[in-house]
Amino acid sequence: MTETTILDLGPQARIVAGLAAGVPDGGLADPTPCPEYAVGDLLGHLAGLAVAFRDAARKDLGPTTDTAPGSAAPSLPASWRGELPRVLGELAEAWEDPAAWSGMTRAGGVDLPGDIAGAVVIDELVVHGWDLARATGQQYAPDQSALQAAHAFLLAAAEDESRGGGIFGPVVPVRDGAPLLDRAVGLSGRDPGWTPPTTR
DSSP states (O other): OOTTOOOOOHHHHHHHHHHHHTOOGGGTTSBOSSTTOBHHHHHHHHHHHHHHHHHHHHTOOSHHHHSOTTSSOOOOOTTHHHHHHHHHHHHHHHTTSGGGGSSEEEETTEEEEHHHHHHHHHHHHHHHHHHHHHHHTOOOOOOHHHHHHHHHHHHHHHTOTTTTSOSSSSOOOOOTTOOHHHHHHHHTTOOTTOOOOOOO
């Protein structure tokens, strides 16, 4: 992604918000493709990253942008059903400003160019949207522009020898000709065929 590429995060943010709305109250403890996250943890992570990258877009640097994502377990607000769609909307609105994509900013305690921060949050929304859909048995059709950007970001990371592989873990190979979403999921270190474990 170049600094002249400004992507509308609104469609993908709304898709994720819709998936969150489909989570049943009794499903927050269910497993997800992220071994360390239950559904409630994943929702908490999405809420936290929405705030952090909203503020990163605004260059409003402080506690929300300085905290490393792995420093504490994600906390799901009690009012998450109202709060998560709100902060996702604010996230998308913040990245509508061309200034968000230029200059330097900070997220997760890491200083990085604005266009790279934008690529990171697009990837987070696409991949975690898949996580949430798979964990809750919902259909998932990500915004195609966001999916293409996420795949390009993940592919570049996987091909970067200095990283030693995928950005989130070892790349999971997928079959030739696999759909773009499956290829992105594999590059993110996830198995595109993952389904929730059956309960007895």
